[in-house]
Amino acid sequence: MRYKAHQYQDYATERILDTPYIALLLEMGLGKTVSTLTAIDLLLNEYFEAGRVLVIAPLRVAEDTWAREVEKWDHLKHLRISKVLGSAAVRRKALKADADLYVINRENVEWLVSEYGTKWPFDTVVIDELSSFKNHQSKRFRALRRIRPMVKRLIGLTGTPAPNGLMDLWAPVYLLDQGDRLGKTVTSFRDRYFVPGERDGHVVYKWHEKKEAQERIYEAISDIAVSMKAEDWLELPERIDRIVDIRLSPKAQELYEKLEEDLLIPFRDADVVASTAAVLSNKLLQMASGAVYDEDKGVKLIHDAKLDALEDIIEAANGKPVMVFYNFKHSLARIQQRFPQGRILRKGKDGTEDIRAWNNDEIPLLLLHPKSAGHGLNLQDSSCQTVVWFDQIWSLEEDQQANARVHRQGQTRRIVVMRLVAAGTIDEDAVAALERKASGQDALMDAVKARIERVKGS
Numbered sequence: 001m002r003y004k005a006h007q008y009q010d011y012a013t014e015r016i017l018d019t020p021y022i023a024l025l026l027e028m029g030l031g032k033t034v035s036t037l038t039a040i041d042l043l044l045n046e047y048f049e050a051g052r053v054l055v056i057a058p059l060r061v062a063e064d065t066w067a068r069e070v071e072k073w074d075h076l077k078h079l080r081i082s083k084v085l086g087s088a089a090v091r092r093k094a095l096k097a098d099a100d101l102y103v104i105n106r107e108n109v110e111w112l113v114s115e116y117g118t119k120w121p122f123d124t125v126v127i128d129e130l131s132s133f134k135n136h137q138s139k140r141f142r143a144l145r146r147i148r149p150m151v152k153r154l155i156g157l158t159g160t161p162a163p164n165g166l167m168d169l170w171a172p173v174y175l176l177d178q179g180d181r182l183g184k185t186v187t188s189f190r191d192r193y194f195v196p197g198e199r200d201g202h203v204v205y206k207w208h209e210k211k212e213a214q215e216r217i218y219e220a221i222s223d224i225a226v227s228m229k230a231e232d233w234l235e236l237p238e239r240i241d242r243i244v245d246i247r248l249s250p251k252a253q254e255l256y257e258k259l260e261e262d263l264l265i266p267f268r269d270a271d272v273v274a275s276t277a278a279v280l281s282n283k284l285l286q287m288a289s290g291a292v293y294d295e296d297k298g299v300k301l302i303h304d305a306k307l308d309a310l311e312d313i314i315e316a317a318n319g320k321p322v323m324v325f326y327n328f329k330h331s332l333a334r335i336q337q338r339f340p341q342g343r344i345l346r347k348g349k350d351g352t353e354d355i356r357a358w359n360n361d362e363i364p365l366l367l368l369h370p371k372s373a374g375h376g377l378n379l380q381d382s383s384c385q386t387v388v389w390f391d392q393i394w395s396l397e398e399d400q401q402a403n404a405r406v407h408r409q410g411q412t413r414r415i416v417v418m419r420l421v422a423a424g425t426i427d428e429d430a431v432a433a434l435e436r437k438a439s440g441q442d443a444l445m446d447a448v449k450a451r452i453e454r455v456k457g458s
Contacts, residue, residue, distance in 0.1 A: 012035040013042075025228070026226065054103075054104065054125045060372065062083065062104060063085060080099040120150040125144075134162075165209075166209055239415045242416060242418045259302070288425035290302050290334065303422075324365065341364050360382070371398065379406055383413065392420075430447070
């Protein structure tokens with residue numbers, strides 16, 4: 001296919017060429033991958049400013065997206081990609097291959113750094129989904145931090161630079177400029193832009209932004225960040241968001257309320273911390289979807305109302321493919337039992353084949369987990385117009401990324417996103433938080449505390 005770059009894609013490519021380390025904070029659907037590949041091709045073959053290029057990406061993206069983009073565009077087909085995936089022996093063989101780009105999944109970054117040590121061979125590094133390096137204590141961040149001085153060019157790609165708040169920015173920006181803009185340590189960053197909030201003894205587990213912190217931080221990184229919103233550039237087909245109100249039977253509603261009360265009563269007079277709230281919320285969301293794990297890891301069935309609603313939606317799709325997002329293993333098992341035609345994305349080459357089959361309308365019902373299908377997958381070429389959220393989640397980032405698998409550049413059809421929301425349950429709180437674009441953690445805590453108060457008053 002002939003590449004006709006949009007104005008914003010030309011701009012992104014130019015900024016990569018002009019800036020040794022840069023973050024492309026481009027929202028989903030703006031073509032970050034092809035813009036980056038175009039710049040890499042120029043750096044390799046015209047400017048001769050890059051020699052050996054490493055791409056770090058989520059596993060599925062490493063397996064499929066980068067190679068598929070190279071194959072898709074005429075001006076990139078000469079680029080050779082080696083996938084550094086699989087067993088250690090296979091990865092070592094891939095590293096010895098004669099290639100232009102070496103693509104590795106982020107889980108193996110620590111291995112790669114230890115493999116080369118001080119003989120790090122990659123002068124150019126692309127981090128696809130830079131926000132996945134937001135944890136400054138993670139092994140993957142520490143590994144890249146060690147070899148960062150040996151990298152001449154670093155390109156970070158993400159549509160969600162601060163998924164849980166400004167605190168998430170320090171580690172990714174450090175990988176770009178080695179601390180020049182936001183501080184050499186996370187402590188100095190916190191001291192400059194935040195004040196301590198909630199504590200547990202001497203441990204601060206919640207920090208609050210100082211006045212104008214956001215403006216000051218964005219100004220500090222503005223020279224190494226390209227930020228664009230999809231709505232300013234793309235003329236996408238309409239996306240319609242619908243709440244499908246799921247009414248439980250009186251018996252199922254009574255069972256849900258009893259289980260919720262039994263779950264929350266022990267916390268009536270206790271301070272609920274974030275970790276406890278997450279566990280409680282997880283249980284409540286499971287129950288709202290129709291089943292919950294008991295103490296023996298068995299599955300206690302509560303209702304089939306969401307399965308019945310999903311059956312109606314699939315029937316109404318009139319044979320067109322339907323994409324369903326689930327969050328719990330027992331939800332997946334129950335969906336597959338009711339709908340044997342449902343398929344999940346497999347790993348490795350099988351997963352690449354699944355993506356091809358989906359985009360060619362060979363899979364009628366695709367079942368995806370938002371964490372495994374949230375970044376980089378191009379699933380917009382099928383005739384799917386219906387996306388269903390069977391389970392509800394708190395993460396705004398995961399929600400946006402998941403929906404953008406089909407509602408993105410290249411989509412020509414109207415997309416309807418349906419959320420199956422069990423009335424009178426915590427589903428309603430989760431969806432309301434997403435609609436407010438609220439911080440997942442804060443909204444989760446508030447919802448659980450409100451439900452505990454309700455139990456206390458009943």
